[in-house]
Amino acid sequence: MTAQRACGVDDVSVSSAVMVELDGIAVAIVKDSAGDIHAIGDTCTHGEISLSEGFVEGDTIECWAHGSQFELRTGTPKNLPAFEPVPVFPVTIDGDDVLVDVQNPLIND
Structure with a gap:
């Protein structure tokens, strides 16, 4: 694994997200309502909107612009x-x- 530091654990609050750039890729680091941390592409596939500016609820993040929700695990x-x-x-x-x-x-389901 070629993992690199994205942020500190305490940099992300429960049910929120922060955007980081790693190797030129915008990544949303998200802490779900259970406190688990996920990393997903930060750009909504519908409208090129930053997902880290959206809303985290349960195990999903919602794009603030058009309401699409994405599962954090898949x-x-x-x-x-x-x-x-x-x-x-x-x-x-x-x-x-x-x-x-x-x-x-990871491979998307």
Whole structure:
């Protein structure tokens, strides 16, 4: 795994997201309502909108512009207008650091 530091664990609050750029890729680091941390592509596949500016509820993030929700574990859109998934990246927690591997995205379901 070619993971690199994206942010600190405490940099992301529960039910929120922050955007980081790793190897030129915009990534949303998201802490869901259970406190689990996810890394997904930050750009909505419908309207080129930053997902990290959206709303986190349960295990989804919603694009603020048009309301498409994406599952944090798979990147799969749950509703229209988006129909293409966003990439999901492996996350490792190393002490207080969130490490993300943008070179080996997980396969979308």
